[in-house]
Amino acid sequence: xxxxxxxxxxxxxxxxxxxxxxxxxxxxxxxxxxxxxxxxxxxxxxxxxxxxxxxxxxxxxxxxxxxxxxxxxxxxxxxxxxxxxxxxxxxxxxxxxxxxxxxxxxxxxxxxxxxxxxxxxxxxxxxxxxxxxxxxxxxxxxxxxxxxxxxxxxxxxxxxxxxxxxxxxxxxxxxxxxxxxxxxxxxxxxxxxxxxxxxxxxxxxxxxxxxxxxxxxxxxxxxxxxxxxxxxxxxxxxxxxxxxxxxxxxxxxxxxxxxxxxxxxxxxxxxxxxxxxxxxxxxxxxxxxxxxxxxxxxxxxxxxxxxxxxxxxxxxxxxxxxxxxxxxxxxxxxxxxxxxxxxxxxxxxxxxxxxxxxxxxxxxxxxxxxxxxxxxxxxxxxxxxxxxxxxxxxxxxxxxxxxxxxxxxxxxx
Ligand SMILES: Cc1cc2nc3c(=O)[nH]c(=O)nc-3n(C[C@H](O)[C@H](O)[C@H](O)COP(=O)(O)OP(=O)(O)OC[C@H]3O[C@@H](n4cnc5c(N)ncnc54)[C@H](O)[C@@H]3O)c2cc1C
Numbered sequence: 001x002x003x004x005x006x007x008x009x010x011x012x013x014x015x016x017x018x019x020x021x022x023x024x025x026x027x028x029x030x031x032x033x034x035x036x037x038x039x040x041x042x043x044x045x046x047x048x049x050x051x052x053x054x055x056x057x058x059x060x061x062x063x064x065x066x067x068x069x070x071x072x073x074x075x076x077x078x079x080x081x082x083x084x085x086x087x088x089x090x091x092x093x094x095x096x097x098x099x100x101x102x103x104x105x106x107x108x109x110x111x112x113x114x115x116x117x118x119x120x121x122x123x124x125x126x127x128x129x130x131x132x133x134x135x136x137x138x139x140x141x142x143x144x145x146x147x148x149x150x151x152x153x154x155x156x157x158x159x160x161x162x163x164x165x166x167x168x169x170x171x172x173x174x175x176x177x178x179x180x181x182x183x184x185x186x187x188x189x190x191x192x193x194x195x196x197x198x199x200x201x202x203x204x205x206x207x208x209x210x211x212x213x214x215x216x217x218x219x220x221x222x223x224x225x226x227x228x229x230x231x232x233x234x235x236x237x238x239x240x241x242x243x244x245x246x247x248x249x250x251x252x253x254x255x256x257x258x259x260x261x262x263x264x265x266x267x268x269x270x271x272x273x274x275x276x277x278x279x280x281x282x283x284x285x286x287x288x289x290x291x292x293x294x295x296x297x298x299x300x301x302x303x304x305x306x307x308x309x310x311x312x313x314x315x316x317x318x319x320x321x322x323x324x325x326x327x328x329x330x331x332x333x334x335x336x337x338x339x340x341x342x343x344x345x346x347x348x349x350x351x352x353x354x355x356x357x358x359x360x361x362x363x364x365x366x367x368x369x370x371x372x373x374x375x376x377x378x379x380x381x382x383x384x385x386x387x388x389x390x391x392x393x394x395x396x397x398x399x400x401x402x403x404x405x406x407x408x409x410x411x412x413x
Contacts, residue, residue: 001026002027002029002097003029003098003099004096004098004101005102006088006103007031007103007274008031008032008034008037008072008074009106009296010040010293010297010300011104011273011296012273013059013300014297014298014301015104015301015307016304017068019308020069020070022310023308026308027071028071029070029073030070031072031073031078031090031096032075033077035074035075037062037074039057039058039059042156043057044126045125045157046160047128047131047132048157049159049160049161054128073090076091078245079245081101081251083250086101086269102271103265103272103273104273104274104276104296104300105242106274106296107239107241107242107275107291108239109125109126109153110235110239110240111235112207112237115209117210119210119215120212120217121137121216121217121231121233122217123137123233123234124234125153125157126239131160134161134232134234137232138164138166142231143166144167144229144230145158145166145168145233146169146170146207147169147233147234148170148206148233148235148236149172150170150172150177150178150179150203150236151180151181151238154170155170155194157234158234162198168199169200169201170199170201171222172201172205173204175187175203177201178321182371183359185357185371186332186372189355190325190373193326193327194325194326205224206223207221207223208220208221208222210233217230217233241257241275241278243257249267250266250267251266252266255289256276256289258278258287259277259287260280261313262306262311262312262313263277263306271306272303273296273299273303274295275291275296277289279299281316281318281319282315283316283368288317288319294320295317295318295319315387320332322379328374329373330371331370331376332369332370333379333386335368336371342363343363344361344363344368345361346361347400354374355374357371357373357375358370358372358400359371359372360400365393366389366392367386367396367399368386369386378403378404378405378406381409382399
């Protein structure tokens with residue numbers, strides 16, 4: 001059996017390791033357009049801040065592929081997939097055959113379609129190269145940065161730049177940061193915290209056009225017709241799954257590769273995992289992309305089980321985030337901003353003095369979403385309640401009032 005895995009991020013790596021654990025002899029090939037052995041993508045912003053170095057974020061040893069008897073093609077990009085011949089074609093002209101194929105190609109940052117976007121010192125933050133590009137421009141004298149986008153990556157980029165002593169402003173189209181994973185109340189708390197720690201947060205603002213000087217960015221015209229000066233930009237406007245090479249292959253693509261409960265695509269023998277996979281989501285009851293590390297790990301493993309023939313149902317992903325923002329701890333999971341249609345019940349509690357906030361979202365007597373600020377210690381218990389879909393009845397009032405969720409839950413057993 002020949003297993004071919006496209007991508008050596010955490011989804012591809014988890015899959016390769018799992019296959020090898022189950023079958024010591026099969027042929028496993030990994031192709032990646034990046035030249036690096038597996039590393040922790042969430043940690044690249046610490047390269048920007050200077051708190052970590054390249055070696056600190058490498059997560060497998062240099063002889064990893066050799067030890068696991070995996071054939072590896074690093075720095076090689078897959079350009080085309082032929083499902084009839086079961087071959088992939090690389091940009092180098094080589095081709096590789098498979099019996100089972102895993103697409104684990106992750107996502108690319110969305111670039112902005114505005115004039116001046118090709119000027120120097122405009123970066124994205126997705127891989128090690130991007131992080132070192134940003135560091136280099138700081139070392140070459142950049143003083144004032146604009147981070148465009150208030151999601152997790154934008155926030156992490158801003159933190160890294162601030163740590164380097166750069167003057168940073170975040171420009172956000174939505175009314176508060178982390179709007180995909182926070183609600184209005186927690187988003188505003190996050191905004192306040194960022195501002196208290198030296199970051200400027202400009203909401204409702206976006207770039208209409210970048211201006212340059214000798215090929216280098218020097219500022220931008222904004223949507224409100226104001227002009228702001230800066231000499232370094234990080235565009236953090238979200239990501240899009242890497243699926244271009246699957247065009248015309250016959251593999252079903254919506255936003256990402258659409259997969260079933262066994263992480264298999266519409267083409268038998270082709271699976272997908274990680275940021276590229278549009279897989280079942282446990283609370284939305286539809287296919288979604290939850291582009292986070294733990295989901296990629298789990299999907300990589302479950303895809304591998306199914307590839308080797310151990311039929312394993314994927315329980316569905318749960319979007320979740322835990323993040324420390326200076327002195328504010330924030331956690332969210334599931335449906336944080338429920339649609340106004342649908343029978344959702346919202347319970348919330350906010351204490352301005354301690355900046356403690358809790359929001360519970362329920363549907364059909366089950367917890368389906370949470371947002372917690374400064375009361376996250378036992379938040380994992382709430383995430384477990386969401387994933388188990390247990391009816392919680394009157395417990396909801398205790399869960400709202402108290403933070404020792406574990407004791408609240410144990411009392412009922
Ligand atoms: C700055 C930053 C901070 C983050 N912070 C967090 C965090 O705090 N918590 C969290 O849970 N998540 C975080 N994430 C998200 C997390 O990193 C991703 O969800 C996770 O890395 C996805 O893994 P993956 O294996 O699916 O994709 P990737 O890690 O993107 O790997 C994709 C692989 O596919 C390869 N590839 C792509 N196209 C081709 C092609 N055509 N041919 C060959 N190879 C190809 C790439 O080279 C790469 O090896 C962060 C992401 C970033 C960028």
